[in-house]
Amino acid sequence: MPKLKRPADEAEVGEDSAEFIESLSRGLRVIEAFGAERRPMTLSDIAKACDLPRATARRVLLTLRKSGYVTSDERLFALTPRVLGLASAYLASNQISAVLQPLMDEVSATAKEVCSLAILDGDDAVFVARASPARVFSAGIDLGYRLPLFCTSVGRVLLGRLDNDELTATIEAMNLAAQTPETIVDKPTVVATIIADRTRGYSLVDREAEPGFRSIAVPIRRYDGAIVAAANIGAHVDRITTGEMIDRFLPPLQRMAKEAQPLIV
Template identity: 75%
Template sequence: MPKLKRTAEETEARREGPEFIESLDRGLRVLRSFGIDRRPMTLSDIAKACNLPRATARRILMTLQKSGYVVGDERLFSLTPHVLTLASAYLASNQISTIMQPLMDEVSAKAKEICSLAVLDGDDAVFVARASPARVFPSGIDIGYRLPAFCTSVGRVLLGRLSNEELAAAIDATCLKSQTPETIMDKSLIVAAIIIDRSKGYSMVDQEAEAGFRSVSVPIHRYDGGIIAAANIGAHVDRITTGEMIDRFLPLLKEMAVTAKPLLV
Protein backbone atom coordinates (compact mmCIF):
# COMPACT_ATOMS: atom_id res chain seq x y z
CA MET A 1 0.00 0.00 0.00
CA PRO A 2 1.47 3.42 -0.92
CA LYS A 3 2.40 5.65 1.96
CA LEU A 4 -0.08 8.48 2.36
CA LYS A 5 1.22 12.02 1.96
CA ARG A 6 -0.22 14.23 4.65
CA THR A 7 -0.28 17.98 4.50
CA ALA A 8 0.53 20.10 7.54
CA GLU A 9 -3.21 20.84 7.88
CA GLU A 10 -4.09 17.13 7.93
CA THR A 11 -1.39 16.35 10.45
CA GLU A 12 -2.64 19.10 12.73
CA ALA A 13 -6.22 17.92 12.37
CA ARG A 14 -5.25 14.36 13.30
CA ARG A 15 -3.80 15.69 16.53
CA GLU A 16 -7.13 17.34 17.37
CA GLY A 17 -9.00 14.06 17.70
CA PRO A 18 -10.82 11.22 15.92
CA GLU A 19 -13.65 13.44 14.64
CA PHE A 20 -11.61 14.50 11.61
CA ILE A 21 -12.40 12.28 8.58
CA GLU A 22 -9.33 12.29 6.34
CA SER A 23 -11.04 10.53 3.42
CA LEU A 24 -13.76 13.18 3.27
CA ASP A 25 -11.19 15.96 3.45
CA ARG A 26 -9.22 14.41 0.59
CA GLY A 27 -12.36 14.09 -1.53
CA LEU A 28 -13.14 17.77 -1.04
CA ARG A 29 -9.56 18.68 -1.92
CA VAL A 30 -9.91 16.76 -5.19
CA LEU A 31 -13.08 18.66 -6.05
CA ARG A 32 -11.38 21.99 -5.30
CA SER A 33 -8.35 21.10 -7.40
CA PHE A 34 -10.36 21.35 -10.62
CA GLY A 35 -10.51 25.12 -10.29
CA ILE A 36 -6.73 25.57 -10.35
CA ASP A 37 -6.12 25.49 -14.12
CA ARG A 38 -9.72 25.75 -15.39
CA ARG A 39 -9.33 22.76 -17.68
CA PRO A 40 -9.77 18.96 -17.62
CA MET A 41 -7.07 17.36 -15.50
CA THR A 42 -5.12 14.12 -15.65
CA LEU A 43 -4.80 11.77 -12.72
CA SER A 44 -1.22 12.94 -12.26
CA ASP A 45 -2.35 16.59 -12.24
CA ILE A 46 -4.89 15.90 -9.52
CA ALA A 47 -2.58 13.77 -7.39
CA LYS A 48 0.09 16.47 -7.52
CA ALA A 49 -2.34 19.33 -6.82
CA CYS A 50 -3.76 17.50 -3.79
CA ASN A 51 -0.48 16.03 -2.55
CA LEU A 52 -1.94 12.51 -2.76
CA PRO A 53 -0.63 9.16 -4.04
CA ARG A 54 -1.95 8.36 -7.53
CA ALA A 55 -3.80 5.29 -6.22
CA THR A 56 -5.60 7.34 -3.58
CA ALA A 57 -6.48 10.09 -6.05
CA ARG A 58 -7.81 7.49 -8.49
CA ARG A 59 -10.09 5.87 -5.89
CA ILE A 60 -11.47 9.28 -4.97
CA LEU A 61 -12.07 10.13 -8.63
CA MET A 62 -13.87 6.82 -9.22
CA THR A 63 -16.09 7.49 -6.20
CA LEU A 64 -16.88 11.02 -7.39
CA GLN A 65 -17.54 9.70 -10.88
CA LYS A 66 -20.04 7.11 -9.63
CA SER A 67 -21.71 9.83 -7.54
CA GLY A 68 -22.08 12.00 -10.64
CA TYR A 69 -19.71 14.81 -9.66
CA VAL A 70 -16.88 13.92 -12.05
CA VAL A 71 -16.72 12.61 -15.60
CA GLY A 72 -13.61 11.07 -17.16
CA ASP A 73 -12.18 8.58 -19.61
CA GLU A 74 -9.32 7.28 -17.46
CA ARG A 75 -7.06 9.94 -19.01
CA LEU A 76 -8.77 13.29 -18.48
CA PHE A 77 -11.25 14.20 -15.75
CA SER A 78 -13.57 17.18 -15.32
CA LEU A 79 -16.44 18.24 -13.09
CA THR A 80 -20.07 17.76 -14.06
CA PRO A 81 -22.92 20.25 -13.54
CA HIS A 82 -24.00 18.09 -10.60
CA VAL A 83 -21.33 19.88 -8.54
CA LEU A 84 -23.54 22.97 -8.69
CA THR A 85 -25.98 21.25 -6.33
CA LEU A 86 -23.43 21.86 -3.56
CA ALA A 87 -23.36 25.58 -4.30
CA SER A 88 -27.13 25.82 -4.72
CA ALA A 89 -27.61 24.17 -1.33
CA TYR A 90 -25.48 26.89 0.25
CA LEU A 91 -27.29 29.68 -1.56
CA ALA A 92 -30.72 28.26 -0.75
CA SER A 93 -29.93 27.86 2.94
CA ASN A 94 -28.05 31.14 3.36
CA GLN A 95 -30.31 33.89 4.66
CA ILE A 96 -27.83 36.59 3.63
CA SER A 97 -28.27 35.90 -0.08
CA THR A 98 -32.03 35.40 0.22
CA ILE A 99 -32.64 38.63 2.13
CA MET A 100 -30.10 40.76 0.29
CA GLN A 101 -30.98 39.83 -3.30
CA PRO A 102 -34.14 41.98 -3.66
CA LEU A 103 -32.42 44.89 -1.91
CA MET A 104 -29.43 44.57 -4.22
CA ASP A 105 -31.70 44.42 -7.26
CA GLU A 106 -33.18 47.77 -6.22
CA VAL A 107 -29.76 49.36 -5.65
CA SER A 108 -28.46 48.04 -8.96
CA ALA A 109 -31.44 49.47 -10.83
CA LYS A 110 -30.97 52.89 -9.23
CA ALA A 111 -27.19 52.97 -9.72
CA LYS A 112 -27.37 51.38 -13.18
CA GLU A 113 -24.34 49.33 -12.18
CA ILE A 114 -23.67 45.83 -10.87
CA CYS A 115 -24.04 45.38 -7.11
CA SER A 116 -22.29 42.42 -5.48
CA LEU A 117 -22.27 40.76 -2.06
CA ALA A 118 -19.25 39.02 -0.54
CA VAL A 119 -18.36 37.07 2.59
CA LEU A 120 -14.99 36.23 4.09
CA ASP A 121 -13.53 32.76 3.53
CA GLY A 122 -10.02 32.45 4.90
CA ASP A 123 -7.83 35.04 3.19
CA ASP A 124 -10.33 35.59 0.37
CA ALA A 125 -13.50 37.54 -0.21
CA VAL A 126 -16.01 35.25 -1.95
CA PHE A 127 -18.92 36.71 -3.89
CA VAL A 128 -22.21 35.02 -3.01
CA ALA A 129 -24.80 37.26 -4.71
CA ARG A 130 -25.00 39.88 -7.44
CA ALA A 131 -27.54 42.11 -9.12
CA SER A 132 -27.24 43.60 -12.58
CA PRO A 133 -29.30 46.29 -14.33
CA ALA A 134 -30.75 45.34 -17.69
CA ARG A 135 -28.35 47.51 -19.66
CA VAL A 136 -25.19 46.01 -18.15
CA PHE A 137 -23.95 42.73 -19.65
CA PRO A 138 -23.27 40.40 -16.72
CA SER A 139 -19.59 39.55 -16.94
CA GLY A 140 -16.50 39.56 -14.75
CA ILE A 141 -17.21 38.99 -11.06
CA ASP A 142 -19.78 36.21 -10.66
CA ILE A 143 -21.13 34.10 -7.81
CA GLY A 144 -18.31 32.03 -6.35
CA TYR A 145 -15.60 34.37 -7.63
CA ARG A 146 -12.75 34.85 -5.17
CA LEU A 147 -10.39 37.77 -4.66
CA PRO A 148 -7.76 38.39 -1.97
CA ALA A 149 -9.37 40.18 0.94
CA PHE A 150 -6.41 42.43 1.72
CA CYS A 151 -6.61 44.42 -1.53
CA THR A 152 -10.36 44.54 -2.24
CA SER A 153 -12.94 46.96 -0.90
CA VAL A 154 -15.25 44.13 0.23
CA GLY A 155 -12.35 42.30 1.85
CA ARG A 156 -11.15 45.34 3.77
CA VAL A 157 -14.68 45.99 5.04
CA LEU A 158 -14.93 42.38 6.21
CA LEU A 159 -11.50 42.44 7.83
CA GLY A 160 -12.55 45.60 9.63
CA ARG A 161 -14.69 43.52 11.99
CA LEU A 162 -11.51 42.30 13.67
CA SER A 163 -9.93 44.11 16.60
CA ASN A 164 -6.71 45.98 15.84
CA GLU A 165 -4.66 43.18 17.37
CA GLU A 166 -6.54 40.45 15.50
CA LEU A 167 -6.31 42.43 12.27
CA ALA A 168 -2.54 42.92 12.57
CA ALA A 169 -2.09 39.20 13.24
CA ALA A 170 -4.34 38.21 10.31
CA ILE A 171 -2.52 40.44 7.82
CA ASP A 172 0.85 39.34 9.16
CA ALA A 173 -0.12 35.71 8.50
CA THR A 174 -1.43 36.45 5.00
CA CYS A 175 0.75 35.60 2.01
CA LEU A 176 0.44 38.74 -0.09
CA LYS A 177 0.48 38.52 -3.87
CA SER A 178 0.41 41.66 -5.99
CA GLN A 179 -2.66 41.76 -8.23
CA THR A 180 -1.80 44.95 -10.14
CA PRO A 181 0.95 47.59 -10.08
CA GLU A 182 -1.29 49.56 -7.69
CA THR A 183 -1.62 46.81 -5.05
CA ILE A 184 -0.36 47.93 -1.64
CA MET A 185 2.09 45.31 -0.39
CA ASP A 186 3.27 46.92 2.84
CA LYS A 187 1.45 45.07 5.63
CA SER A 188 1.54 47.99 8.04
CA LEU A 189 -0.06 50.24 5.41
CA ILE A 190 -2.76 47.64 4.73
CA VAL A 191 -3.63 47.41 8.42
CA ALA A 192 -3.74 51.22 8.66
CA ALA A 193 -5.99 51.45 5.57
CA ILE A 194 -8.45 48.92 7.02
CA ILE A 195 -8.60 50.74 10.36
CA ILE A 196 -9.25 54.04 8.58
CA ASP A 197 -11.95 52.43 6.42
CA ARG A 198 -13.59 51.01 9.55
CA SER A 199 -13.82 54.50 11.05
CA LYS A 200 -15.30 55.88 7.80
CA GLY A 201 -17.85 53.09 7.48
CA TYR A 202 -16.86 52.19 3.94
CA SER A 203 -13.89 51.19 1.79
CA MET A 204 -12.79 52.52 -1.58
CA VAL A 205 -10.19 50.55 -3.54
CA ASP A 206 -8.80 51.96 -6.78
CA GLN A 207 -7.21 49.43 -9.16
CA GLU A 208 -5.50 47.41 -6.41
CA ALA A 209 -7.40 44.18 -7.08
CA GLU A 210 -8.04 44.51 -10.81
CA ALA A 211 -6.43 46.86 -13.30
CA GLY A 212 -8.78 49.56 -14.54
CA PHE A 213 -11.42 48.76 -11.93
CA ARG A 214 -12.41 50.63 -8.75
CA SER A 215 -15.09 49.84 -6.22
CA VAL A 216 -16.73 51.10 -3.07
CA SER A 217 -18.07 48.80 -0.33
CA VAL A 218 -20.02 49.01 2.91
CA PRO A 219 -20.38 46.47 5.72
CA ILE A 220 -23.63 44.54 6.04
CA HIS A 221 -24.54 44.18 9.72
CA ARG A 222 -26.88 41.68 11.29
CA TYR A 223 -29.43 42.80 13.88
CA ASP A 224 -26.89 42.83 16.75
CA GLY A 225 -24.31 44.89 14.85
CA GLY A 226 -21.97 42.10 13.79
CA ILE A 227 -20.54 42.38 10.26
CA ILE A 228 -21.54 39.31 8.24
CA ALA A 229 -21.04 40.46 4.65
CA ALA A 230 -19.97 43.36 2.46
CA ALA A 231 -21.81 44.93 -0.48
CA ASN A 232 -20.12 46.82 -3.26
CA ILE A 233 -20.59 48.65 -6.52
CA GLY A 234 -17.70 48.73 -8.94
CA ALA A 235 -17.02 50.29 -12.31
CA HIS A 236 -14.27 50.82 -14.83
CA VAL A 237 -12.07 53.84 -14.18
CA ASP A 238 -12.88 55.27 -17.62
CA ARG A 239 -16.56 55.58 -16.73
CA ILE A 240 -16.71 56.54 -13.05
CA THR A 241 -14.48 58.77 -10.94
CA THR A 242 -13.86 58.11 -7.25
CA GLY A 243 -15.86 61.25 -6.45
CA GLU A 244 -18.85 60.00 -8.40
CA MET A 245 -18.68 56.66 -6.61
CA ILE A 246 -18.85 58.42 -3.24
CA ASP A 247 -21.61 60.79 -4.30
CA ARG A 248 -23.77 58.41 -6.33
CA PHE A 249 -23.18 54.90 -5.05
CA LEU A 250 -22.21 55.16 -1.39
CA PRO A 251 -25.57 56.61 -0.20
CA LEU A 252 -27.42 53.77 -1.99
CA LEU A 253 -25.24 51.13 -0.38
CA LYS A 254 -25.53 52.66 3.08
CA GLU A 255 -29.31 52.90 2.80
CA MET A 256 -29.46 49.24 1.77
CA ALA A 257 -27.31 48.23 4.76
CA VAL A 258 -29.62 50.07 7.16
CA THR A 259 -32.67 48.39 5.64
CA ALA A 260 -31.11 44.93 5.82
CA LYS A 261 -29.82 45.10 9.42
CA PRO A 262 -33.06 44.27 11.31
CA LEU A 263 -33.78 41.45 8.85
CA LEU A 264 -30.52 39.57 9.37
CA VAL A 265 -30.12 37.30 12.40
Protein backbone atom coordinates in the same frame (compact mmCIF):
# COMPACT_ATOMS: atom_id res chain seq x y z
CA MET B 1 0.71 24.05 -10.48
CA PRO B 2 -0.48 25.22 -7.03
CA LYS B 3 -1.17 22.63 -4.38
CA LEU B 4 -4.38 22.92 -2.40
CA LYS B 5 -3.72 23.44 1.27
CA ARG B 6 -5.40 21.21 3.76
CA PRO B 7 -7.94 23.07 5.90
CA ALA B 8 -6.51 24.26 9.21
CA ASP B 9 -9.06 22.30 11.22
CA GLU B 10 -8.01 19.10 9.43
CA ALA B 11 -4.61 19.32 11.11
CA GLU B 12 -6.23 20.20 14.44
CA VAL B 13 -8.56 17.19 14.44
CA GLY B 14 -5.91 14.73 13.33
CA GLU B 15 -6.20 11.65 11.16
CA ASP B 16 -6.54 9.38 14.18
CA SER B 17 -9.62 11.20 15.47
CA ALA B 18 -12.95 9.40 15.23
CA GLU B 19 -14.53 12.75 14.38
CA PHE B 20 -12.53 13.23 11.18
CA ILE B 21 -13.40 11.49 7.90
CA GLU B 22 -10.23 11.60 5.81
CA SER B 23 -11.84 10.19 2.66
CA LEU B 24 -14.51 12.90 2.67
CA SER B 25 -11.87 15.59 3.10
CA ARG B 26 -9.89 14.19 0.17
CA GLY B 27 -12.96 14.10 -2.03
CA LEU B 28 -13.75 17.74 -1.33
CA ARG B 29 -10.14 18.74 -2.02
CA VAL B 30 -10.32 17.01 -5.39
CA ILE B 31 -13.51 18.89 -6.31
CA GLU B 32 -11.87 22.17 -5.29
CA ALA B 33 -8.83 21.39 -7.43
CA PHE B 34 -10.90 21.54 -10.61
CA GLY B 35 -12.04 25.05 -9.70
CA ALA B 36 -8.48 26.16 -9.01
CA GLU B 37 -7.20 24.88 -12.38
CA ARG B 38 -10.31 25.75 -14.44
CA ARG B 39 -9.76 22.91 -16.90
CA PRO B 40 -10.07 19.14 -17.24
CA MET B 41 -7.23 17.40 -15.39
CA THR B 42 -5.29 14.16 -15.61
CA LEU B 43 -4.85 11.79 -12.70
CA SER B 44 -1.32 13.11 -12.23
CA ASP B 45 -2.61 16.70 -12.21
CA ILE B 46 -5.09 15.89 -9.46
CA ALA B 47 -2.60 13.95 -7.37
CA LYS B 48 -0.10 16.81 -7.53
CA ALA B 49 -2.64 19.59 -6.89
CA CYS B 50 -4.10 17.80 -3.87
CA ASP B 51 -0.81 16.37 -2.57
CA LEU B 52 -2.20 12.84 -2.76
CA PRO B 53 -0.67 9.53 -3.87
CA ARG B 54 -1.78 8.60 -7.39
CA ALA B 55 -3.58 5.50 -6.11
CA THR B 56 -5.53 7.57 -3.58
CA ALA B 57 -6.40 10.24 -6.16
CA ARG B 58 -7.58 7.52 -8.53
CA ARG B 59 -9.92 6.01 -5.91
CA VAL B 60 -11.34 9.42 -5.11
CA LEU B 61 -11.92 10.23 -8.78
CA LEU B 62 -13.57 6.87 -9.47
CA THR B 63 -15.85 7.36 -6.45
CA LEU B 64 -16.82 10.84 -7.64
CA ARG B 65 -17.44 9.48 -11.14
CA LYS B 66 -19.63 6.70 -9.77
CA SER B 67 -21.56 9.32 -7.78
CA GLY B 68 -22.08 11.47 -10.87
CA TYR B 69 -19.85 14.40 -9.89
CA VAL B 70 -16.99 13.65 -12.29
CA THR B 71 -16.81 12.51 -15.91
CA SER B 72 -13.81 11.03 -17.69
CA ASP B 73 -12.58 9.87 -21.09
CA GLU B 74 -10.09 7.62 -19.25
CA ARG B 75 -7.36 10.27 -19.56
CA LEU B 76 -8.88 13.61 -18.56
CA PHE B 77 -11.29 14.14 -15.70
CA ALA B 78 -13.81 16.99 -15.40
CA LEU B 79 -16.65 17.98 -13.10
CA THR B 80 -20.25 17.40 -14.15
CA PRO B 81 -23.16 19.84 -13.69
CA ARG B 82 -24.24 17.80 -10.69
CA VAL B 83 -21.62 19.66 -8.64
CA LEU B 84 -23.79 22.77 -9.02
CA GLY B 85 -26.20 21.09 -6.63
CA LEU B 86 -23.66 21.55 -3.83
CA ALA B 87 -23.46 25.28 -4.53
CA SER B 88 -27.24 25.51 -4.84
CA ALA B 89 -27.65 23.88 -1.44
CA TYR B 90 -25.41 26.52 0.12
CA LEU B 91 -27.10 29.45 -1.62
CA ALA B 92 -30.57 28.16 -0.74
CA SER B 93 -29.68 27.80 2.92
CA ASN B 94 -27.67 31.02 3.25
CA GLN B 95 -29.79 33.59 5.05
CA ILE B 96 -27.59 36.53 4.13
CA SER B 97 -27.94 35.92 0.40
CA ALA B 98 -31.70 35.39 0.70
CA VAL B 99 -32.20 38.63 2.64
CA LEU B 100 -29.87 40.73 0.49
CA GLN B 101 -30.84 39.59 -3.00
CA PRO B 102 -34.01 41.71 -3.40
CA LEU B 103 -32.28 44.70 -1.80
CA MET B 104 -29.29 44.26 -4.11
CA ASP B 105 -31.63 44.16 -7.09
CA GLU B 106 -32.93 47.59 -6.07
CA VAL B 107 -29.42 48.98 -5.64
CA SER B 108 -28.35 47.64 -9.02
CA ALA B 109 -31.37 49.15 -10.72
CA THR B 110 -30.74 52.52 -9.04
CA ALA B 111 -27.01 52.62 -9.73
CA LYS B 112 -27.32 50.95 -13.14
CA GLU B 113 -24.32 48.82 -12.23
CA VAL B 114 -23.61 45.31 -10.97
CA CYS B 115 -23.89 44.93 -7.20
CA SER B 116 -22.10 41.98 -5.56
CA LEU B 117 -22.07 40.41 -2.10
CA ALA B 118 -19.04 38.71 -0.54
CA ILE B 119 -18.30 36.83 2.66
CA LEU B 120 -15.07 35.94 4.45
CA ASP B 121 -13.37 32.60 3.79
CA GLY B 122 -9.79 32.25 4.98
CA ASP B 123 -7.63 34.92 3.34
CA ASP B 124 -10.18 35.48 0.57
CA ALA B 125 -13.46 37.23 -0.04
CA VAL B 126 -15.90 34.85 -1.76
CA PHE B 127 -18.80 36.24 -3.79
CA VAL B 128 -22.13 34.62 -2.93
CA ALA B 129 -24.74 36.90 -4.55
CA ARG B 130 -24.96 39.26 -7.51
CA ALA B 131 -27.50 41.65 -8.99
CA SER B 132 -27.37 43.14 -12.48
CA PRO B 133 -29.26 46.05 -14.02
CA ALA B 134 -31.78 45.33 -16.74
CA ARG B 135 -29.69 45.60 -19.87
CA VAL B 136 -28.48 43.27 -22.59
CA PHE B 137 -24.99 42.78 -21.21
CA SER B 138 -23.33 43.53 -17.89
CA ALA B 139 -19.93 42.35 -16.78
CA GLY B 140 -19.49 41.20 -13.22
CA ILE B 141 -17.95 38.72 -10.86
CA ASP B 142 -19.34 35.18 -10.91
CA LEU B 143 -20.67 33.48 -7.80
CA GLY B 144 -17.94 31.58 -6.01
CA TYR B 145 -15.21 33.86 -7.33
CA ARG B 146 -12.46 34.55 -4.80
CA LEU B 147 -10.39 37.69 -4.33
CA PRO B 148 -7.67 38.55 -1.80
CA LEU B 149 -8.89 40.33 1.31
CA PHE B 150 -6.08 42.83 1.71
CA CYS B 151 -6.39 44.70 -1.60
CA THR B 152 -10.12 44.64 -2.40
CA SER B 153 -12.93 46.86 -1.17
CA VAL B 154 -15.03 43.92 0.05
CA GLY B 155 -11.99 42.31 1.63
CA ARG B 156 -11.00 45.39 3.59
CA VAL B 157 -14.56 45.83 4.80
CA LEU B 158 -14.63 42.21 5.98
CA LEU B 159 -11.27 42.59 7.75
CA GLY B 160 -12.74 45.62 9.50
CA ARG B 161 -14.64 43.22 11.76
CA LEU B 162 -11.37 42.52 13.61
CA ASP B 163 -10.05 44.67 16.43
CA ASN B 164 -6.72 46.41 15.84
CA ASP B 165 -4.56 43.71 17.42
CA GLU B 166 -6.34 40.89 15.57
CA LEU B 167 -6.17 42.85 12.34
CA THR B 168 -2.44 43.45 12.68
CA ALA B 169 -1.77 39.79 13.42
CA THR B 170 -3.94 38.68 10.49
CA ILE B 171 -2.20 40.96 7.99
CA GLU B 172 1.23 40.00 9.33
CA ALA B 173 0.43 36.34 8.63
CA MET B 174 -0.62 37.03 5.03
CA ASN B 175 1.52 36.96 1.92
CA LEU B 176 0.71 40.32 0.31
CA ALA B 177 1.37 39.72 -3.38
CA ALA B 178 0.89 42.74 -5.64
CA GLN B 179 -2.01 42.27 -8.07
CA THR B 180 -1.28 45.48 -10.00
CA PRO B 181 1.34 48.26 -9.87
CA GLU B 182 -1.07 50.15 -7.57
CA THR B 183 -1.45 47.38 -4.97
CA ILE B 184 -0.42 48.38 -1.46
CA VAL B 185 1.73 45.60 -0.02
CA ASP B 186 3.31 47.42 2.94
CA LYS B 187 1.65 45.70 5.89
CA PRO B 188 1.47 48.65 8.31
CA THR B 189 -0.05 50.76 5.55
CA VAL B 190 -2.65 48.07 4.78
CA VAL B 191 -3.58 47.86 8.46
CA ALA B 192 -3.86 51.65 8.74
CA THR B 193 -6.00 51.79 5.58
CA ILE B 194 -8.43 49.15 6.88
CA ILE B 195 -8.75 50.95 10.22
CA ALA B 196 -9.46 54.21 8.39
CA ASP B 197 -12.05 52.47 6.20
CA ARG B 198 -13.72 51.00 9.29
CA THR B 199 -13.96 54.46 10.83
CA ARG B 200 -15.58 56.06 7.78
CA GLY B 201 -17.88 53.11 7.15
CA TYR B 202 -16.84 52.11 3.64
CA SER B 203 -13.83 51.10 1.56
CA LEU B 204 -12.88 52.45 -1.86
CA VAL B 205 -10.11 50.58 -3.69
CA ASP B 206 -8.65 52.16 -6.81
CA ARG B 207 -6.85 49.85 -9.30
CA GLU B 208 -5.25 47.72 -6.55
CA ALA B 209 -7.01 44.45 -7.32
CA GLU B 210 -7.36 44.78 -11.09
CA PRO B 211 -5.79 47.23 -13.56
CA GLY B 212 -8.19 49.97 -14.59
CA PHE B 213 -10.88 48.95 -12.10
CA ARG B 214 -12.11 50.59 -8.90
CA SER B 215 -14.81 49.59 -6.46
CA ILE B 216 -16.58 50.78 -3.33
CA ALA B 217 -17.95 48.52 -0.59
CA VAL B 218 -19.92 48.80 2.65
CA PRO B 219 -20.21 46.37 5.57
CA ILE B 220 -23.35 44.27 5.93
CA ARG B 221 -24.10 43.82 9.62
CA ARG B 222 -26.42 41.48 11.43
CA TYR B 223 -28.88 42.62 14.12
CA ASP B 224 -26.17 42.92 16.81
CA GLY B 225 -23.81 45.02 14.68
CA ALA B 226 -21.32 42.28 13.75
CA ILE B 227 -20.05 42.43 10.16
CA VAL B 228 -21.13 39.29 8.29
CA ALA B 229 -20.67 40.31 4.64
CA ALA B 230 -19.70 43.15 2.32
CA ALA B 231 -21.57 44.59 -0.65
CA ASN B 232 -19.88 46.48 -3.46
CA ILE B 233 -20.24 48.18 -6.81
CA GLY B 234 -17.31 48.41 -9.18
CA ALA B 235 -16.59 50.14 -12.49
CA HIS B 236 -13.75 50.77 -14.90
CA VAL B 237 -11.77 53.94 -14.31
CA ASP B 238 -12.62 55.37 -17.73
CA ARG B 239 -16.31 55.43 -16.80
CA ILE B 240 -16.31 56.94 -13.33
CA THR B 241 -14.12 58.85 -10.90
CA THR B 242 -13.64 57.99 -7.24
CA GLY B 243 -15.64 61.06 -6.28
CA GLU B 244 -18.54 59.99 -8.48
CA MET B 245 -18.46 56.53 -6.91
CA ILE B 246 -18.90 58.07 -3.47
CA ASP B 247 -21.68 60.37 -4.67
CA ARG B 248 -23.60 57.87 -6.78
CA PHE B 249 -22.94 54.42 -5.34
CA LEU B 250 -22.31 54.91 -1.63
CA PRO B 251 -25.79 56.21 -0.64
CA PRO B 252 -27.78 53.28 -2.11
CA LEU B 253 -25.27 50.78 -0.69
CA GLN B 254 -25.59 52.32 2.76
CA ARG B 255 -29.38 52.36 2.58
CA MET B 256 -29.37 48.70 1.66
CA ALA B 257 -27.08 47.83 4.57
CA LYS B 258 -29.33 49.72 6.99
CA GLU B 259 -32.47 47.97 5.72
CA ALA B 260 -30.83 44.54 5.87
CA GLN B 261 -29.38 44.74 9.41
CA PRO B 262 -32.57 44.03 11.42
CA LEU B 263 -33.41 41.14 9.09
CA ILE B 264 -30.15 39.23 9.58
CA VAL B 265 -29.95 37.16 12.77
